[in-house]
Amino acid sequence: MASQLLPLELIDKCVGSKIWVVMKGDKEFAGTLLGFDDYVNMVLEDVTEFDYTGAQTKLPKILLNGNNVCMVSTASTPLLPRMFISRVIFIAL
Template sequence: ILPLELIDKCIGSKIWIIMDDDKEFIGKLIGFDDFVNMILEDVTEIDPKDESDEKDK
């Protein structure tokens, strides 16, 4: 299975994204583009450097 096919199969699912700056996002994947920019809903942003700072977006 190709990476973009895997992402496409995850549409509608809850996913966990870990960024290069160690921020993390958990939310429902509703779409993505050719550059793999992702569109999420019901997102929670987590900064593991400050575990007390959890923000709902």
């Protein structure tokens, strides 16, 4: 039987890797995960911010509030169109 990892253990395995973070509202971030805490507050570096208009903003570093994190992926680019992701998150919550 395969061993199971807790959610925070999975995030811990992503430290140093590129991740994609979907936030509540209309923001998404792609960057390298530097660290996180028990509340899933995350520090990313070499960040690209995406908003609902498709605009992209480059940021050297950012702190994301864990209360607003909806989904984290190890992919550094979106896996699904934004509109579909929003619907999946809505159903999941």
